[in-house]
Amino acid sequence: MEAAALMTWTLQNEIPIPPDVTPLLLDGEQAIAAFKTFRDSAVFTTKRLIVRDAQGITGKKVEIYSLPYSSINMWSSENAGKLDFNSEIELWTRAGHIKVKLSKGADVRRLDSLIAWAVLQSH
DSSP states (O other), X not given: OOOOOXXXXXXXXXXXXXXXXXXXXXXXXXXEEEEEOSSSEEEEESSEEXXXXXXXXXXXXXXXXXXXXXXXXXXXXXXXOSSXXXXXXXXXXXXXXXXXXXXXXXXXXXXHHHHHHHXXXXX
């Protein structure tokens, strides 16, 4: 039996880089691509994946996850089938197993390419 995923994120369509991510970046780190999540955004930078998760009724409380690409050991991608509209990317990291579900508006091959670029260029 497979262990339950540590975390599951759902990415929707690609969006412009949110301006409020800039204060989170280190010197020399650049935002490359961003995707809408259910209540916030996920941003791929030159060094990590930053997932912002607005919480509570007002959404003013925000939890920020930062996943350095160097902690990703392996990943898989699964495109949507005829009857299944959602694609999926799974990440095996030093922090555990993370599932990234992709809604119809997100391109699984674009995400796969971003992860490959990020992980392989950082090693």
